[in-house]
Structure formats: structure tokens, C-alpha cells
Amino acid sequence: MELLFALFLGLAIGSFLNVLIVRIPKGENIAFPPSHCPKCDNALKWWHNIPLLSWIFLQGKCAYCKSPISRLYPVVELLTGLVFMTLAMKLGVGVEWFVTGLIFSLLLALSIIDFKYYAVPDSLNFTALALALLMPIFTFGGDWMTDGVKDFSLYQDALLESFKNAAIMGSSFFLLGLAVKFLIKKDALGEADIIIAATMGALLGFPLVLIAIYVSALLAIVPALFARGHMVPFVPFLALGTWIVYIFSDTFLKWWNMLYA
Ligand SMILES: [Zn+2]
Known part of the structure; x- marks a missing residue:
């Protein structure tokens, strides 16, 4: 149970890491504007933004313009989830x-x-x-x-x-x-x-x-x-x-x- 909690928290933090990874090198604000497709600029709905699952449901494509979404997003989310889970095994939550x-x-x-x-x-x-x-x-x-x-x-x-x-x-x-x-x-x-x-x-x-x-x-x-x-x-x-x-x-x-x- 604790490990599952650690995994889900890690997935969510990984989702935020993606924002940091994309925006900080470009000098963009990390909080504003809310997540949008870099191709068609449409704002994402919350169900487009669920770590890991959304990428799988959308089959790696933008819900609006169908342009491909980088595989890096789910990978970063999964890795962060695993980091939090392995740390929880060692340290406890x-x-x-x-x-x-x-x-x-x-x-x-x-x-x-x-x-x-x-x-x-x-x-x-x-x-x-x-x-x-x-x-x-x-x-x-x-x-x-x-x-x-x-x-x-x-x-x-x-x-x-x-x-x-x-x-x-x-x-x-x-x-x-x-x-x-x-x-x-x-x-x-x-x-x-x-x-x-x-x-x-x-x-x-x-x-x-x-x-x-x-x-x-x-x-x-x-x-x-x-x-x-x-x-x-x-x-x-x-x-x-x-x-x-x-x-x-x-x-x-x-x-x-x-x-x-
Ligand atoms: Zn799009």
C-alpha cells in the first residue's frame, strides 16, 4: 500500500518534472500558461494530463491535432515513480x-x-x-x-x-x-x-x-x-x-x- 502510494506520488511529481524539463531551458514560466500542445496550442484538459495513463490512452498523440507527443513524458513519469517507490522500500514513507x-x-x-x-x-x-x-x-x-x-x-x-x-x-x-x-x-x-x-x-x-x-x-x-x-x-x-x-x-x-x- 505504502509502495503504491509512493509510486503514484512519484508519477505525479514526474509529470511536474516534465514541465520543468521543457520550460526551464527555454526561460519560460513554470506555472503559467497551463499545459498546452506545443504544436496546436490547445490547452490540455485534466484527463489529457494524467501521468502515464493519458499518454497511453492518447496513443502518444495530441487529442486535438494528433501530432506526436514525445515518449520522454511517460518515461520521465515512470522513472520518477520508480525512484519514489525504490526509496520507499529503503526508507519507508x-x-x-x-x-x-x-x-x-x-x-x-x-x-x-x-x-x-x-x-x-x-x-x-x-x-x-x-x-x-x-x-x-x-x-x-x-x-x-x-x-x-x-x-x-x-x-x-x-x-x-x-x-x-x-x-x-x-x-x-x-x-x-x-x-x-x-x-x-x-x-x-x-x-x-x-x-x-x-x-x-x-x-x-x-x-x-x-x-x-x-x-x-x-x-x-x-x-x-x-x-x-x-x-x-x-x-x-x-x-x-x-x-x-x-x-x-x-x-x-x-x-x-x-x-x-
Ligand atoms: Zn496539438
């Missing part, structure tokens, strides 16, 4: 689950935008970073709301930890970017990757964030080989690596401890 789901939703939107435009909007990127940095406030929320600020040092420690991890990862990526630029004379790591690395640091902590970077790099190798000189967007692989390591954190930590303990 609650504040931490919801905020973590929002962070991964933003990473998903950034990934799609990076695929399409080879650049990502700072607004979404910094929102994800801010949520990851402030996570301790949300996760300690339970006692905090019922008992008042009983043990403020706990929040302080956790907040300091997430800021520290973000700073370490952000500055490491910045330096790595400089080194790569010096060696191969190409901008391999952009500003966006630095912000995402900081988000990963705050969200995962050490050593998980290092494992996530490693997994992301492994995932990116194959497409980079096939691309032969074409640009391969790195953001989607960072996002995917982060999700894999977050979901299977227990397993990865066990391996890590076996190797280094």
Missing part, C-alpha cells in the same frame, strides 16, 4: 523519503536536460544541493517538533557534516577539473558537475560518495567509447551512480569494510 525523492527527481530532470542541451540550469542544481545540505533538519524532524529543541548539538553536528562533505567533494571536483583542463586542454568537468558532486557529498557522505563517483565513471565509460569524440553528458551518469549507491548502500558499505577494515 516519511519526511526523509520525500526530501530524498525530491533530490533524486531534480537529478533526473538535470540528467534529461543535460542529454538534450549539454548544459543544465543552475536553479534546479542549487535547489538539489540546498535540499541535500539541509537534510539533517528534515530527518531529525521527529523529536525536534515534539520535544522542542532538546538536543540542538545533534542537528549542528549533522549539518556541519553535510556541509563539510559537500565542500570536500565540490572542491575536489573543481581541482580535478583544473587538472584535466591542464592535461588535455578540454573542459571535461563543468560547473554543473561540481555542484552535483557537492550534492552527492552531502547526501551520501564518506565513503559512499567515493564509491558513487567510481560507479558513475564506470557507467560512463561505455558510452564515452562509442561517442568517439562526441560530447557525453556526465550528469546522467552521476545521477544514476548516486541512485544505485544510495539504494544499495548497505551492500556497498559491506564491501568497503571487507576491503579496508
Whole structure:
């Protein structure tokens, strides 16, 4: 039941992500005008806007002018639904689950935008970073709301930890970017990757964030080989690596401890 709720909430949030993905790179307002067909401009009715189902019922075509609707819409909705569902399996439905789901939703939107435009909007990127940095406030929320600020040092420690991890990862990526630029004379790591690395640091902590970077790099190798000189967007692989390591954190930590303990 809880998982079904998580899936449906994720589908709905995925529907909103589609709006962000289409409108933010064009500099359009995300709330106005309401959803319309980009071809014929007709406003969509609410039953044209049900995540996943509408796309299937309309057979991927606009209800008015029958022009094709991108397959990306249902795919983004489904992926967001699955993100919220897998997170619910790990965390249970609650504040931490919801905020973590929002962070991964933003990473998903950034990934799609990076695929399409080879650049990502700072607004979404910094929102994800801010949520990851402030996570301790949300996760300690339970006692905090019922008992008042009983043990403020706990929040302080956790907040300091997430800021520290973000700073370490952000500055490491910045330096790595400089080194790569010096060696191969190409901008391999952009500003966006630095912000995402900081988000990963705050969200995962050490050593998980290092494992996530490693997994992301492994995932990116194959497409980079096939691309032969074409640009391969790195953001989607960072996002995917982060999700894999977050979901299977227990397993990865066990391996890590076996190797280094
Ligand atoms: Zn239309």
C-alpha cells in the first residue's frame, strides 16, 4: 500500500518534472500558461494530463491535432515513480523519503536536460544541493517538533557534516577539473558537475560518495567509447551512480569494510 502510494506520488511529481524539463531551458514560466500542445496550442484538459495513463490512452498523440507527443513524458513519469517507490522500500514513507525523492527527481530532470542541451540550469542544481545540505533538519524532524529543541548539538553536528562533505567533494571536483583542463586542454568537468558532486557529498557522505563517483565513471565509460569524440553528458551518469549507491548502500558499505577494515 505504502509502495503504491509512493509510486503514484512519484508519477505525479514526474509529470511536474516534465514541465520543468521543457520550460526551464527555454526561460519560460513554470506555472503559467497551463499545459498546452506545443504544436496546436490547445490547452490540455485534466484527463489529457494524467501521468502515464493519458499518454497511453492518447496513443502518444495530441487529442486535438494528433501530432506526436514525445515518449520522454511517460518515461520521465515512470522513472520518477520508480525512484519514489525504490526509496520507499529503503526508507519507508516519511519526511526523509520525500526530501530524498525530491533530490533524486531534480537529478533526473538535470540528467534529461543535460542529454538534450549539454548544459543544465543552475536553479534546479542549487535547489538539489540546498535540499541535500539541509537534510539533517528534515530527518531529525521527529523529536525536534515534539520535544522542542532538546538536543540542538545533534542537528549542528549533522549539518556541519553535510556541509563539510559537500565542500570536500565540490572542491575536489573543481581541482580535478583544473587538472584535466591542464592535461588535455578540454573542459571535461563543468560547473554543473561540481555542484552535483557537492550534492552527492552531502547526501551520501564518506565513503559512499567515493564509491558513487567510481560507479558513475564506470557507467560512463561505455558510452564515452562509442561517442568517439562526441560530447557525453556526465550528469546522467552521476545521477544514476548516486541512485544505485544510495539504494544499495548497505551492500556497498559491506564491501568497503571487507576491503579496508
Ligand atoms: Zn496539438
